[in-house]
Amino acid sequence: MRRLPSLIALRFFEETARHLSFNRAARALCVTQGAVSRQIRLLEESLNVKLFERDHKGIRLTPAGAQLMPCVSEAFDVLERGTRQLAGASGRERLMVCLPPTFATQWLSSRLNALAVELPGVELSLRTQANDACHCAIRFGREPLAQGHSELLMMERHALVGTAALKGQDVETLLERLPALHVLHDEIRLDLWPNWLAAARLPGRLADNGIEFSNLEQAIHAARRGVGLAVVDLNMIADELADGVLVKISEVEVIGPYGYWFDVPSRHVESEHVSALGAWLLAQVAGA
Secondary structure (H helix, E strand, O other): OOOOHHHHHHHHHHHHHHHHOOHHHHHHHHOOHEEEEEEEHHHHHHHHHEEHHHHHHHEEEEEHHHHHHHHHHHHHHHHHHHHHHHHHHOEEEEEEOOHHHHHHHHHHHHHOOOHHHHOOOEEEEEEOOOOOOOEEEEEEEEEOOOOEEEEEEEEEEEEEEEOOHHHHOOHHHHHHHHEEEEEEEEOOOOOOHHOOOOOOOOOHHHHOOOOOEEEHHHHHHHOOOOOOEEEHHHHHHHHHHHHHEEEEEEEEEEEEEEEEEEOOHHHHHOHHHHHHHHHHHHHHHHOO
């Protein structure tokens, strides 16, 4: 007979190690954060090793946890391939969704398990490049599309964020001392910093220098590490804020003018699965 730890505990470990966040793992698994913590504790007790280190910056894998993670992932990958083959034979329908990369990783990824529960008969295919074969799309923009169905999911809410150790300090002094973390688009800095500084009535020169990143995820990661300060859409860092690894340094927020839209081509407007996805997205945004 096989002597294995609880498969539930191993599944919870994999999800926690993937996100390096109890909060994100809980949301992905559709359970409470306490349930995740209990399963991790039970697994550590059964193996008699510590799998995670915890401090004010969050959690990270111990050497034992790093050694276990690829083994667990490989085992679950094998199980997933086997069950997918059976699911394919039973005629599950594939739903192709186009969406921005940052939205996919920062907002949707921790909710995918909940979405799978909502759409049990659907195989999702997520694409970060526009594709005519997509049944629907989540689009970053200012206006609804002229054709088909287009519904606003959320507006951007930009705020200045940094590590918890910086909270409560004078904002202008911090901006004089720490680099501004900029995001580029087509090699040009986005106007996140100028817009925020204008709303905060602070001099624009405070963001003249700094560090440039090719995408928002890199800037978020650098802010988490305490490299500098970032102006970020709060919708995209809900998990980091909940975990306390990032905090708002100022209460000043800049709303819009861009947002995320749910677009459906006319040919797919009547699709039951597309409609169910749209309703689920709106419910998730409303409950955030």
